[in-house]
Amino acid sequence: MTRSQVPPEGASSAVHVLLYDGDCGFCRWAVGRVLGWDRGRRVRACALQDPEAARWLGGLPEEVRTASWHLVDPEGRVASGGRAVGPLLRLLPFGRPLAALAEAFPRVTEAAYRWVARHRSRLGRFVRGGSCGQR
DSSP states (O other): OOOOSSOOTTSOSOOEEEEEOTTBHHHHHHHHHHHHHOTTOOEEEEETTSTTHHHHHTTSOHHHHTTSOEEEOTTOOEEEGGGGHHHHHHHSTTOHHHHHHHHHSHHHHHHHHHHHHHTHHHHHTTSTTOOBOOO
16 A cells, blocks of 8 residues: 655656554555545655654654654655645645635644544444554
8 A cells, every 4th residue: 555665657756755553444544545536646655653654753752653644745844633634635636625625724624633533443444444453
């Protein structure tokens, strides 16, 4: 499911890295949907458990790293949790209107992200391969 560090031929050179909990089936399922939507191959996925993740998030304390997903832009800026939703959606085809909505209501977006994160084990039951171990 993860993509190699070097973008494939014809892909955008402005690759963003989406870091997620690779031990969580729901998280893997959600990242798979993002990568499927990403026809421009502008997003690369990396599990937080991968040693490479420390390269992207090395400055963040461990408890912050594991608390949510993170989107790292090509310049190394990190957006985490609900704050990553808008920037991620902007990278995807037809995602700009949804990004604008997410960014117009940041508290709602963060609250929705936190709700999903808290309930990902239950939500995982409804998606193929989405069961999630407890942390």
